[in-house]
Amino acid sequence: MLEEPGVRAFRLGVAGPVGTGKSSLIATICRALADELRIGVVTNDIYTDEDARFLRAEGVLPAERIRSVETGACPHTAIRDDVTANLLAVEDLEQDCAPLDLVLVESGGDNLTATFSPALVDAQLFVLDVAGGGDVARKGGPGIARADLLVVNKIDLAPHVEVDVAGMVADASGARDGAPVLALSKNLPETVVELKAWVHWLLARYRSGEHDPLDPGPMAPHFHADEGGMEVVHSHADDGTVHSH
């Protein structure tokens, strides 16, 4: 019963490179929707529970509704390859704080290749920021190309880093075959209103059974520095198996 779509909370993943504003975006969603939806959060950090402590300190939700997973490894490991720890954290949260409408899962900051498994989240947004450079959206990757929503964040900083927001959004739209792109700043209320409307739209689709979780696809082949001291390039298949090259 808990797993039936439309019955359990909608699970929304937030991924993107380090420092693009994932925790701040989650705090923004919680502030904007706290009076309308019952929200919980699970954060992922490699070595700490820093992001969970940030959100508790911000006071955006009751502390018991903010949980953390310490991944101990690359963030993509815990959000895509083996989602067990996150799934347990989400299910514990949903059970302890029932009923919840929305559970936000924050990935640890990774690179352009990390995406969530559809086994963990129902939808995902990928966060870039203008401070990372106006050309980042052209660099592609599964999150940029196929996340349910691509956020171009911190647009209030654009004049200071000489980035043309309209151009960056156009590049992003081009990389996504017209799938939605949102120019956002936590400091610009009109953009927060758009983010809030998108969350409501998606939640309504989920509850009416119209929403199909989409897999943005696996990350590109890569290696982990500590793999037996050797740079073994591998890719992660959809079934979780790892293929060495």
Ligand SMILES: Nc1nc2c(ncn2[C@@H]2O[C@H](COP(=O)(O)OP(=O)(O)OP(=O)(O)O)[C@@H](O)[C@H]2O)c(=O)[nH]1
């Ligand atoms: N000017 C401006 N700064 C922002 C905005 N959103 C986030 N920031 C700042 O960007 C910095 C990083 O934000 P975080 O929310 O911690 O980013 P993160 O992606 O969660 O970081 P990691 O978890 O370390 O990957 C902080 O100093 C935020 O205050 C924004 O819309 N405008």
